[in-house]
Amino acid sequence: MDSRDKPSSPNIFTIRVEGPHEEEGHDHKQKLLGQLTNIPKNAQVLQIENDTPSDVEWSVIGSHFSSVKDLRMDTGFNEELNDERIPSHWPIERLLVSSACAEVFRSPFVLEGKVKHLILLLTSGLRFEGPTSEELYGANDEAITRGDVKEEYMTVREGTPEERKITLVYLPKLVGAWMEQKYAGQEVQDNESHLISTLPDQIPDQIHLEAIEILENDAIDTFTRMTLALPHLVTNLKTLNIRSSHGLDFHFTVEEMFREVLPQLAGLKTLILTAGDVFRDDQFLALLYTEFPPNLSTLRFRGPISLAKSEHWERWVESFGNPQFLPNLKKLSFVLDLAYEQENPGKKKEATAQEEQLREAKAACLQLYANAEKRGITIESFVDKWAEDSKIFKQVDDRWDQL
Numbered sequence: 001m002d003s004r005d006k007p008s009s010p011n012i013f014t015i016r017v018e019g020p021h022e023e024e025g026h027d028h029k030q031k032l033l034g035q036l037t038n039i040p041k042n043a044q045v046l047q048i049e050n051d052t053p054s055d056v057e058w059s060v061i062g063s064h065f066s067s068v069k070d071l072r073m074d075t076g077f078n079e080e081l082n083d084e085r086i087p088s089h090w091p092i093e094r095l096l097v098s099s100a101c102a103e104v105f106r107s108p109f110v111l112e113g114k115v116k117h118l119i120l121l122l123t124s125g126l127r128f129e130g131p132t133s134e135e136l137y138g139a140n141d142e143a144i145t146r147g148d149v150k151e152e153y154m155t156v157r158e159g160t161p162e163e164r165k166i167t168l169v170y171l172p173k174l175v176g177a178w179m180e181q182k183y184a185g186q187e188v189q190d191n192e193s194h195l196i197s198t199l200p201d202q203i204p205d206q207i208h209l210e211a212i213e214i215l216e217n218d219a220i221d222t223f224t225r226m227t228l229a230l231p232h233l234v235t236n237l238k239t240l241n242i243r244s245s246h247g248l249d250f251h252f253t254v255e256e257m258f259r260e261v262l263p264q265l266a267g268l269k270t271l272i273l274t275a276g277d278v279f280r281d282d283q284f285l286a287l288l289y290t291e292f293p294p295n296l297s298t299l300r301f302r303g304p305i306s307l308a309k310s311e312h313w314e315r316w317v318e319s320f321g322n323p324q325f326l327p328n329l330k331k332l333s334f335v336l337d338l339a340y341e342q343e344n345p346g347k348k349k350e351a352t353a354q355e356e357q358l359r360e361a362k363a364a365c366l367q368l369y370a371n372a373e374k375r376g377i378t379i380e381s382f383v384d385k386w387a388e389d390s391k392i393f394k395q396v397d398d399r400w401d402q403l
Contacts, residue, residue: 076099
């Protein structure tokens with residue numbers, strides 16, 4: 001499914017939940033029941049706001065609704081994820097999770113690929129295997145008690161009668177240690193396709209997952225973590241949309257893993273990739289064209305204006321004119337409008353491209369378009385429907401089509 005065809009529905013029913021932290025409230029259940037009075041039981045599109053439901057709320061929701069095909073969950077201020085109790089009898093085809101951070105999926109709809117279309121919108125640090133955050137915290141406490149780990153803390157109100165120590169725990173550090181322990185020895189440089197070939201002991205008989213969209217924050221990192229944990233789901237994909245332009249990627253995995261995974265996605269037909277100057281290796285993006293999935297029929301690529309200045313740019317142009325490069329490609333959108341400026345050493349921030357920079361990038365792309373069109377490939381505008389819904393996402397520069 002192309003992101004330009006992002007579905008919308010006039011029959012979206014919205015409920016507001018309190019979430020797991022309010023589960024002990026005396027009217028926790030009644031507040032939700034009151035909202036369901038005028039919502040049909042056979043509603044197909046359900047939007048859940050403010051938090052993810054508590055177990056009690058999931059029970060109420062599951063008893064009321066029978067036909068949810070499109071489930072949209074905004075985790076709200078708490079940014080937590082409680083998905084294990086998503087009702088198993090719902091015929092969910094599309095699942096959107098927004099804003100959730102630093103938690104592990106538990107729902108079979110995700111882990112077993114039961115949902116056809118998965119969207120992770122502005123999430124961060126989500127995992128697809130291993131212990132929950134609470135379990136990691138507990139294991140860390142036990143390690144401190146045993147003396148295996150040194151407790152980290154800060155002192156507040158020092159020198160006063162109220163002086164006390166506050167224990168500091170950095171969850172990404174615990175996650176990183178868990179991943180390092182599991183994947184120690186698996187080096188990308190081994191020239192082995194271990195990211196895809198290492199399958200879990202149990203694989204579902206039927207996998208429905210065909211499309212994944214991961215939009216901003218640690219989008220590429222999230223996709224790589226999913227590949228490590230659920231390679232059998234990733235290889236089943238027909239459509240992949242990744243948007244990483246904010247420079248928040250690669251906390252748990254290295255960028256080389258993404259380059260290794262892409263060419264192994266032999267079944268992928270549509271790749272929508274927005275990638276800014278977010279890579280540590282300056283040559284990473286310049287050589288990425290050599291790693292595109294081999295059987296694409298549709299490619300929509302949006303990158304930084306700096307790519308047109310790369311010493312490898314001529315190879316991009318030549319490749320798109322070569323019939324042996326992406327031989328099944330029928331549709332192409334290609335834009336280089338993302339601009340960055342140095343914020344501090346090792347960190348770039350997004351900026352607005354100068355018109356001359358944009359003009360030079362467009363001229364470079366016209367060469368690529370011409371070569372592609374000689375092969376019968378249709379050139380289409382890059383339209384980001386998600387940017388129409390969120391101000392956080394910048395649409396393609398208005399000047400691009402005018403140059």
